[in-house]
Amino acid sequence: MAIDFTFSMKVFSSLFAIMNPVANIPVFLSLTEGMAEGKKRAVAATTFIGVTIGCAISVTLGETILNVFGVSIDDFRLAGGLLVLLIALDMVHGSPSAQHTPQQREVGESGYDQDVAIFPLTTPLLVGPGTIATLVVFGHAAAANGEIGSLAIGLVVFLALLAVALFSAPYLGRFLSAKVTAIARRLMGMILAAIAVEMMAASLTTIFKGLVH
Numbered sequence: 001m002a003i004d005f006t007f008s009m010k011v012f013s014s015l016f017a018i019m020n021p022v023a024n025i026p027v028f029l030s031l032t033e034g035m036a037e038g039k040k041r042a043v044a045a046t047t048f049i050g051v052t053i054g055c056a057i058s059v060t061l062g063e064t065i066l067n068v069f070g071v072s073i074d075d076f077r078l079a080g081g082l083l084v085l086l087i088a089l090d091m092v093h094g095s096p097s098a099q100h101t102p103q104q105r106e107v108g109e110s111g112y113d114q115d116v117a118i119f120p121l122t123t124p125l126l127v128g129p130g131t132i133a134t135l136v137v138f139g140h141a142a143a144a145n146g147e148i149g150s151l152a153i154g155l156v157v158f159l160a161l162l163a164v165a166l167f168s169a170p171y172l173g174r175f176l177s178a179k180v181t182a183i184a185r186r187l188m189g190m191i192l193a194a195i196a197v198e199m200m201a202a203s204l205t206t207i208f209k210g211l212v213h
Contacts (some may be wrong), residue, residue: 007147008150010154011151011153011158012157017088017192018084018130019126020188021161021165025173029170031116031120032116032169041167043116044169051159051162059136062132076136076137077203080136080137083133084134085193085200088192091192092190134199
């Protein structure tokens with residue numbers, strides 16, 4: 001089975017843009033402030049495991065779940081592209097995404113300080129609605145075009161990078177100024193906006209072609 005590294009790179013860049021490990025390192029540090037080093041590593045490990053499970057479920061079972069509710073992949077791709085675009089616009093403007101940022105009311109109800117690894121780090125910060133939508137669309141494309149291996153490579157490489165970012169956050173945080181994270185957020189927002197437009201364009205092309213026929 002031939003590996004399409006272009007598709008792998010697209011998967012990697014999409015996940016990097018939407019999860020943005022660079023911009024989320026200060027978030028990780030703020031949520032684990034005052035914790036012992038061992039506890040910080042435990043939070044990083046739990047977050048990584050949670051993200052890996054969330055990504056695997058989205059890629060493998062996402063379309064099946066859509067079918068249960070009678071939603072076509074093209075309808076979902078259009079809705080997902082719009083959602084990703086909203087997240088990208090927030091990133092470009094330098095403001096936190098409403099879709100990937102927990103509300104204060106949710107924080108208060110969840111026992112926020114007790115286990116930040118699952119909430120809010122794993123979800124919604126990393127595996128939020130935009131991430132899930134993107135992975136479901138890529139999972140469908142990979143299955144339809146025989147590019148499961150290419151998808152796996154892009155996903156595994158990104159998860160490896162995310163693991164490095166999480167476990168190295170206390171060290172990397174010394175070099176990440178507010179200006180660096182702001183620039184990274186805006187740059188990733190532009191890339192994510194382009195990906196979102198492509199998702200919506202592909203969906204609309206299929207939908208309108210079906211209406212014509």
